[in-house]
Amino acid sequence: MISKITYILLNAGGYSTAAKNRIEAISKGLKIHAIEVKLIEITNKRSYKNDLLNKTILALKYFYVSIGLLRKSKKNDAFVFYGHFPYINFLLKFKRKETKIIAERNEFPSSELIHSEPKSALIKRSLNYCKNIELFDGFISCSNELINFYSQYSKDFKYIIIPTIIDHEKFESSENQSLNRANYITYCGDWGNSKDGVSILIKAFAVLINEFPNHTLRLIGGTKNKIEESNILNLIKDLKLNDYVKIEGRVKHDVIPHMLQESKILALARPNNKQASGGFPSKITEYLATGVPTLVTNVGDIEKYFSFESIQFAEPDSYENFAEKLKYIIQNYDHAKRIAANGVKINRQFDYKAQGEKLKKFIQSI
Numbered sequence: 001m002i003s004k005i006t007y008i009l010l011n012a013g014g015y016s017t018a019a020k021n022r023i024e025a026i027s028k029g030l031k032i033h034a035i036e037v038k039l040i041e042i043t044n045k046r047s048y049k050n051d052l053l054n055k056t057i058l059a060l061k062y063f064y065v066s067i068g069l070l071r072k073s074k075k076n077d078a079f080v081f082y083g084h085f086p087y088i089n090f091l092l093k094f095k096r097k098e099t100k101i102i103a104e105r106n107e108f109p110s111s112e113l114i115h116s117e118p119k120s121a122l123i124k125r126s127l128n129y130c131k132n133i134e135l136f137d138g139f140i141s142c143s144n145e146l147i148n149f150y151s152q153y154s155k156d157f158k159y160i161i162i163p164t165i166i167d168h169e170k171f172e173s174s175e176n177q178s179l180n181r182a183n184y185i186t187y188c189g190d191w192g193n194s195k196d197g198v199s200i201l202i203k204a205f206a207v208l209i210n211e212f213p214n215h216t217l218r219l220i221g222g223t224k225n226k227i228e229e230s231n232i233l234n235l236i237k238d239l240k241l242n243d244y245v246k247i248e249g250r251v252k253h254d255v256i257p258h259m260l261q262e263s264k265i266l267a268l269a270r271p272n273n274k275q276a277s278g279g280f281p282s283k284i285t286e287y288l289a290t291g292v293p294t295l296v297t298n299v300g301d302i303e304k305y306f307s308f309e310s311i312q313f314a315e316p317d318s319y320e321n322f323a324e325k326l327k328y329i330i331q332n333y334d335h336a337k338r339i340a341a342n343g344v345k346i347n348r349q350f351d352y353k354a355q356g357e358k359l360k361k362f363i364q365s366i
Contacts, residue, residue, distance in 0.1 A: 001076060001364060002035065002076055002077070002078045002100060002360075002363050002364055003034075003035065003036060003076040003077075004035070004036040004037075004038070004074075004076065004077050004078070005030060005035055005036070005037050005038075005077075005078045005079070005080060005363065006037075006038045006039075006040060006069060006077065006078070006079050006080070007023050007027070007037070007038070007039045007040065007079075007080045007082055008040050008042065008065075008066065008069070008079060008080065008081050008082065008085075009023075009039070009040070009041045009042065009043075009082050009083065010042050010058075010062055010083060010084070010085055011041050011042060011043035018189075018281075018282050018283075019082070019083075019106075021253060021282065022106075022164070022165055022282060023039060023082065025165035025166065025167055025352045025355075026162070026165050026352065026355060026356060026359060027039065028167065028352050028356070029165065029351075029352035029353050029354075029355050029356020029357070029359070030356045030359060030360060031356075032352075032353055032356055033356050033357050033360045035356075035360055040065065040069065042058070042061050042062050042065050042066070043058070043061075044057055044058050044061070063087075063091070066091050067091060067094045070091065070092070070094040070095040070096075070099070071094050073095060073096050073099040074096075074099075075096070075098040075099075076098075077096075077099050077100070078099065078100035078101075078102060078363055079095075079099065079100070079101050079102065080102045080103075080104050080140065081101070081102070081103050081104070081136075082104045083104070083105065084105075084109070084110075084125070084126075084129055085103075085129065086125060086128065086129070087128075088129070088132045088135060088136075089132045089135055092135050100137045100138065100363060100366060101135070101136050101137050102136055102137060102138040102139065102140060102363065102366075103133060103136040103138075103139050103140070104139075104140040104141070105139075105140075105141055105146065105150060106141060106142040106143075106146070106279065106280075107146070107275065107278055107279055108146065108149060108274060108275070108278045109126035109129060109130065110122055110125075110126055111123045111125075111126035111127070112126070112149070112274060113274055113275055130150070130153045131153060133150055133153040133154045133157075134153060134154040134155065134156070134157075136154075137158065137366050138158045138159065138160070138362065138363065138366040139151075139154075139157065139158065139159040139160075140159070140160055140162060140359070140362075141159065141160075141161060141162075142161065142162060142163050142164065142279065142280040142301075143161065143163065143277075143278055143279065143280050143300060143301045144161065144301055144304070145277050145278045145300065145301070146278045147159050147161060149278070158365075158366050160358070160359065160362040162355055162358065162359060163280040163301060163305065163350065164280055164281075164282045164284070164285045164350050165282075165285075165350060165351075165352050165355045165356075166282075166285040166286060166289055166347065166350045166351060166352065167351070167352050168289050168347075168348060168351050170254075170257050170289075171257045171260070171261070171286065171289035171290050172289060172290075172291075172344070181261075181262055181263060181264050181292070182216070182262055182263070182264065183212075183214055183215045183216060183264050184215075184216050184217075184218040184246075184262065184263040184264055184265075185205060185208075185215055185216070185217050185218065185263070185264065185265045185266075185267055185326065186217075186218040186219075186220065186259070186260060186263035186265070186266050186267065187201055187217075187218070187219055187220065187221075187266075187267050187268065187269075188220040188221055188256060188259070188260065188266075188283055188286075189220075189221045189268075189281070189283050190221060190222075190223055191219070191221060191222055191223040191228060191229060191232050192223050192225060192228050195270070195275055195276070195279075196268060196269070196270055196281070197268075197269035197270050197271045197297065197316075197317075198219070198232055198269070199231070199232065199235055200269040200271065200317070200318075200319045200322060201217070201267055201268075201269040201319075201322065202217065202232070202235055202236060202239065202241065202245070203235075203239070203319035203323075204269065204319040204320070204322035204323040204326060205217040205241065205244070205245075205323070205326075206239040206241055207319065207320065207323035208323045208326050208327060209241070209244055211327065212327070212330060213244075215244075215264070215330075216244055216245070216246050217241070217244060217245045217246070218245075218246045218248060218259075218263065219245065219246070219247050219248060220248045220249075220250075220251060220256065220259060221248075221249070221250060222249055222250050256286070257286075257290065260286065260287065260290045260292060261290050261291075261292065263292055264292070264293070264330075264333075265292065265293050265294070265295060265326065265329055265330075265336075266287040266290070266292050266293070266294045266295070267294075267295050267296070267322075267326070268281060268283060268284065268287070268294075268295070268296040268297065269296075269297055269314070269316075269319070269322050270296065270297045270299050270300075270316065271297070271299070271316055271317050272297070272299045272316035272317055276299040276300050276316075277299065277300050278300070279300060280300060280301055280302070284296060284302065284306075284311075285347055285350050288306075288310070288311065288340070288343040288344060288346075288347040289344060289347055291337075291340050291341060291343075291344050292340060293312065293329050293333070293336035293337060293339065293340045294311055294312060294340060294343065295311075295312040295313075295314055295322070295325050295326060295329060296311060296312070296313065296314070297313070297314050297315065297316040297317075297322070298313040298314070298315070298316065299316050305346070305349070306343070306346060308339075309339065309342055310339060310342045310343040310345075310346040310347075311339070311343050312325060312328075312329060312336065312339065313325075
């Protein structure tokens with residue numbers, strides 16, 4: 001029986017907040033079910049100007065820490081390697097036979113998302129990882145699309161789908177529920193257009209504001225990509241929305257529930273692309289947990305878990321349709337609130353306690 005699970009993150013470029021929040025939430029759920037959880041993050045605490053030196057130091061840490069953990073593992077231990085791990089076939093030579101080794105991937109490999117030459121280092125690294133999937137005892141992912149992709153690389157593929165994990169207690173406090181909601185249409189997350197379609201949302205808002213000038217588009221988050229950030233800011237300027245858009249930037253995760261709760265509508269205009277088809281945005285369950293009317297584009301696995309009775313859907317890649325749906329919610333707000341209330345109930349299937357028990361049973365079974 002597994003009694004301890006160690007999550008290992010190879011943090012080469014800074015893991016997103018969403019990834020860390022996911023691990024934190026599932027760890028909380030596992031601990032409730034008597035599983036000890038530990039997170040080991042392998043990263044460079046100091047960055048040097050020489051990129052090759054940074055990579056070399058990180059690689060040495062990667063092998064030293066990983067091999068050390070595997071060699072000291074005990075009979076009832078399990079390890080979850082979260083994300084991409086190179087040379088996993090070499091590392092696993094140091095594990096005990098009784099130790100369970102599990103992979104977790106919640107996105108396609110880079111080779112599927114970025115067009116590169118067939119012989120490029122990027123393609124080689126991605127293929128190397130995929131070919132070694134059969135060495136893992138189990139596989140965790142967030143969507144059917146990703147399971148279908150990665151399963152082709154293993155004959156005995158044991159897997160579990162955990163779309164997302166939510167701590168409802170953070171979003172359903174009596175303090176938040178009593179807030180007076182402002183006329184905010186709020187988005188929270190990464191501004192990168194290939195992921196969440198922030199530019200589509202801004203264009204939709206530009207159409208909406210002609211009829212509802214008393215509303216404000218509130219953008220929480222940002223992007224590390226300066227070009228994408230510049231494109232978003234220029235779009236706001238070009239559409240003459242500077243007086244109607246409130247840019248909050250990156251905020252601490254513990255204040256996000258309050259910021260979402262005080263909004264009138266929560267929005268996500270994800271485009272219909274490869275990345276969206278494989279992922280399951282954790283922000284949807286955070287949105288729904290607040291009880292605030294939520295509008296999202298119908299992409300990926302979302303409709304497998306939610307219907308029009310629990311969430312408002314818009315067509316992907318159409319700012320005109322997104323604007324129409326926003327208008328409908330504003331004009332039929334009491335109806336939208338009833339749908340949102342039902343969404344809170346449906347959303348509880350993703351609570352960390354239930355997902356923690358689900359993951360525990362899977363790991364014990366492999």
